[in-house]
Amino acid sequence: MKAYENLNPYFGDLHTHCRISYGHGPLEDALKNAEEQLDFCSVTGHAHWPDMPAPDERIQYIIDFHKEGFARLKAGWLKILETLKAHDRAGKTIIFPGFEIHMNSDGDRTIFYKELAGEILYADSLPDLYNRLNALNAAGNDVMSFPHHIAYRRGTRGINWETFAPEIEQNVELISMHGCSETSENTRPFLHSMGGSDWESTVQYGLAAGKIFGFLGCTDHHSGHPGSYGHGATGVWAESKTRDALWNAIRARRTYAITGDRIALKFSINGNPMGSVLQNSGAREIEFDVSAGGAIDYVDIVKNNQIFRRFSECDVKPAPVGKIIRTKLYLELGWGERKKITPWEVDFGISAGKILNVEPRFRGREVVSPVEQTGGESEYYTSHWEKTGERSVHFVTKSEANPNNMTPATQGMCIEVEMPVNENIVANINGQKETIPLQRLIAGAHTGHLGDIDSPCYRFSRAPLPHELNYQFTVQDSGGAGDFYYLRARQKNDQWAWSSPVFFE
Secondary structure (H helix, E strand, C coil): CHHHCCCEEEEEEEEECCCCCCCCCCHHHHHHHHHHHCCEEEEEEEEECCCCCCCCCCCHHHHHHHHHHHHHHHHHHHHHHHHHHHCCCCCCCEECCEEEECCCCCCCEEEEECCCCCCCCCCCCHHHHHHHHHHHHHCCCCEEEEECCCCECECCCECCCCCCCCCCCCEEEEEECCEECCCCCCCCCCCCCCCCECHHHCHHHHHHCCCCCEEEECCCCCCCCCCCCCCCEEEEEECCCCHHHHHHHHHCCCEEEECCCCCEEEEEECCEECCCEECCCCEEEEEEEEECCCCEEEEEEEECCEEEEEEEHHHCCCCCCCCEEEEEEEEEEECCCCCCEEEEEEEEEECCCEEEEEEEECCCCCCCCHHHCCCCCCCCCCCEEEEEECCEEEEEEEEECCCCCCCCCCEEEEEEEEEECCCEEEEEECCEEEEEEHHHHHHCCEEEECCCCCCCEEEECCCCCHHHHEEEEEEEEECCCCCEEEEEEEECCCCEEEECCEEEC
């Protein structure tokens, strides 16, 4: 696709926490976790709450742990920057220093610097924050901010679209562990104690109001694991994995939000990439290319908050399966008795062919506020992988049993392979050997256990056929001034992606 020539997809998390403020796990472990599965990240400290509620017996514990976290970040800021610099190594994860400010009136903000330097901004209001950001950028100290978990009700740390300034803030957070802010009806509702989502705080409400912004996904994870699988992440189309290229791409809104699986999503109109603002035109050629992390359920082109066109398997002609097939193999580990932790050591690969890409799907611990912590501090860097040959990956991890029947806590590894269709998937899982014909996984998933009932389980997901993993379509449309379009893709495993919109003046 012309709009994405010389661009590559990179994946990161710009809003994630650890013990540098209130949160869990050391910064060093958070950075090691980031290096296992991210191209870029910002480990964010809680810094300030200018309109914090007045002392109140019912919520005093909330006020207290916030104040304690703010003080910890302030006291340790210079050491934090030193630690980030020590982890800044060529070829590894690009790190942007960052912090966040809570605001009841206008919504929380994440702030991050381009370079490994900068001060915490103790703004007393959103206008004050905007003034400080403008002054820093004018002085050559590149800094960006974005509103996060925006769909909470206005006045309760949700966004205030009336005060949002798109000329200062290029993007908003669409998805995180708080839930999905695209609309007020979706498969990832707001479930945190802070309350449910409100239509007037959603992405679609802001777009309908004429605001111009791109989409980000972030984890907002609080236990030292940037990129924790399933919490949210950002895809960025950039020329290279460098600080300059990533920064410029984020500013240009060449960003898209994902829930977890590394979906490579291209979307363009008249040869212009996502995030573009175009002059009004009559004829519009809309193109997209979705390379998914699992079998695609459907892809929507959304125009002015309404579905313009939906593409599903009804629109895709299956190709004959040849002797060589390209597919994705996903091995998931966990389950077992509640509150039990299982260590895993796995060799995972194929009997013939080659591994094209490796995508770890590691999760961090499911702890948010300090009051949810049980017991003392424990390990936070527990997952590591390495490619051990053209056809094999070795990894170690620890899984906690799913805490209930609705919240997954599994760990996983996905490999994209090109292999003969009559060959096998091979694995050694905690000493237990598996040899599964690829034809069997094309038919459906395969599970195994380490012991009897309620013992830890592993699951090889169904291997999708090539036409299920990639959709490419071109459609024509016409419209008027003020139109906007974005792409939304859903996989059959309920993993999602949303492109930043293309806008018409």
